Amino acid sequence: MIRDITLGQYYPGDSPVHRLDARTKIIGTLLYIIELFIVNNYWGFVIAAAALFAVIALSRVPVKFIFRGLSAVFIIIAFTFLLNLFMVDGRVLWHWKFLTITYEGLSRACFMAIRLVLLIIGSSMMTLTTKPIELTDGLEKLLKPFGLIGLPTHEIALMMTIALRFIPTLMEETDKIIKAQEARGADFESGNLLQRAKSLIPILIPLFISSFRIAQDLALAMEARCYHGGSGRTRMNEIHFGKGDVVAAILMVIFLAVIIASRFIPDLF
Amino acid sequence: MAFIEIRDLVVQFTRISEDGSETAGKKAIDGIDLDVEKGSFVAVIGMNGSGKSTLAKCLNGLIIPTSGKVLVDGMDTSDDSHIWDIRRRIGMVFQNPDNQIVSSIVEDDVAFGPENLGIPPEEIRERVDNALKEVGMYENRLKGAHMLSGGQKQRIAIAGAVAMKPQCIVFDEPTAMLDPKGRESVMRIIRQLNSEGITTILITHFMNEAAQADRIVVLGKGKVLADRTPDRLFSDMELIDRAGLELPPLIELREVLGLSDSIMTVEDMISELKKQCR
Structure with a gap:
């Protein structure tokens, strides 16, 4: 099982994402992680996930390959999800013996889980596409x-x-x-x-x-x-910056602006 | 002047006891004189602890002699100012294929040596491609090193040495951890490199590998027991016994059948047997 972990492993390829300068990808990934913490509603996550899937599609790394390697990490995410779900006080949604799920708990658990999933897939995209x-x-x-x-x-x-x-x-x-x-x-x-x-x-x-x-x-x-x-x-x-890196940098700035703007639109739920 | 000259070489390890005092330890090498000519193929054999690997490490200054001299192309290995010139002339391939690969990706690992030499990028590219073609691993250049078999890893290690364009490569038991198939492929590459003019020093404990060299040096307890051609070595049963060696299977068969000492290859054996049967 331990050998299946893809975290930190390279998937050989020659896509536009693979060809980017490593520095662009490092900065891009750092920026993406910061942006995930700027997000304060589900619209932001929808945009961030869409951007991530665009990158995955562009990189031509099989989705199955990405997820197979992350199965071990998802156990940890499930654990944090459950912790958040049961430990937060607030309006009671469901109650059974000592277990209580609150509205706030559910929303915070979902929020954290989505953030973690995007964060891990986002950063593993960097290692998957960069030698x-x-x-x-x-x-x-x-x-x-x-x-x-x-x-x-x-x-x-x-x-x-x-x-x-x-x-x-x-x-x-x-x-x-x-x-x-x-x-x-x-x-x-x-x-x-x-x-x-x-x-x-x-x-x-x-x-x-x-x-x-x-x-x-x-x-x-x-x-x-x-x-x-x-x-x-x-x-x-x-390594040297190319045309692709300029395009990537422009896209990153636009993405940052969109994410910040997303804070001000009303939430999905 | 020979390419490598070893004069009265002694390597003695010091034993450091718990209170920090140093006492003289075992002599791994005890007075060796040896010349290796350019382009030759020398095998070094001997039992465990005979000093084979220590001798190998003396050749490129990984171990500095306690006394005596090792001269490579006229340069002394104990002279710090020449150490990098010596190491770029003498490449080295070690026993464990896993522990000598520095980079995860095959071609990056092969490039490690030339990068250290400060060669311009375009030339490194060319050298890496040529070295990988030489060992038949060009198709695998973008693979992860951990995905390869032991024999393939060892070929990558050889490519890493070849990419530095050395005049000599020292192989320190390169096949000891490989399966028969990997062993055969590595030996084929060693012979091929030697035929291209690279001086080859092969340390091994497989007698059939040593038999492929021009010359075999037998070590025992840090001394040279014998230094001669394979056919002359393998006909001296008394020496073989004394050095604790085994005969290669073919030679053993020859001895058992009582055939002539001139038989050294499978082809010789076949033609001799055919003659005898008639």
Whole structure:
């Protein structure tokens, strides 16, 4: 199951969205997340969802592919939905024993759930359409001004590249360790929460040790390939703004204006 | 002057005890002299702990000799000012295919070396494409590295070394973690690169792989036990025993059947057997 998570995975393609500069997509995504919090009524969400589906359609990433990877995240959303549903006081809509659903609770639960779904799909669109290396390159460029005050931008970008690269490897490693421990009779499924958390220790310790070993191997391999920090380094794919990025920027400004305007129209419900 | 010259090489690890005091530890390499000519194909074999991998890491300055010298193209590996010149001349491919790939996407990983060398983007593109074609992975250039098989990952690692246009590639047990199919494909690429003029040093414990080299160096306890051509090595049963080695299956068959020492390939064996049957 853990291997199905698409969050942070790239879907190869050559759509207008894929071709955008990584910086445009990073800023666009950040802006989108902020906009989701500017929204204060359902009209705003309708507009935001429409914009998101336009981007998905344009990117040609199969919708099934996006949702399959998010199934684990939806469990968390369902949980927050239920929490909001039952925990908010207000006008009572439905009552059974200790469970009470209020009008305010229902509306806040729906609101939060929609916001979270859009937020997660929106940000995974960025990682789905941008190669990890472009993403980290873009971030390195965006952070460059902070380099002047001593922020090690190249190192941060490289750390992220390596982290993304080793997520699948470490997951495989975890799978292997779990199977090896289960083969020796380890029990990860029964007991209360505390016992289960304790039973994770025999997984985490070998995982830590093997990640140190991987780190050492990788450091040697990088040195053997002449890695000596960010200075004097060139890139195969220099990122640069194109026509598409100008169009995207204009659309983003218009979208921002529409979202702000949506605050002032009467709500759907 | 040979391309690589190793003179009286000693590598001794220091043991640091709990109170922080240092004592001399094991000698991983204990006085090795070796010359490797340009364009040659040298296999290094030996039991576990014989110093094979340590020797490999000395060649491009990943390990600095305790005493003695390693000269690459006339440059000393212990001289810091030449270290990057040495490493761009000697590429290296390691044992574990997973732990040497830096980037998630195949072509970005192959580009890592040339990017470090500060080569202009257009030329990197060209080198990456050529290197991927060389190892037969061009079609997979946009794939995620984690989607590939072990053998394919190892070919990507080789492409990463090739893209730096090295004069020599050191393979440190490149096939140890692969299945037979992956092993065969990696060996084919190694032979092909050598035939294109790249000096090849192959560290292995598969005797049939070592048998494909021009010359085999046998290590034992940090010393060179033998340094000769495959046919001369595999006819010396006493040495094979002493070094704790196994014969390649073909040679073993030859010995059991009591056939002539000149048989080194499957083709030789077939023609010899045909002759005998008549």
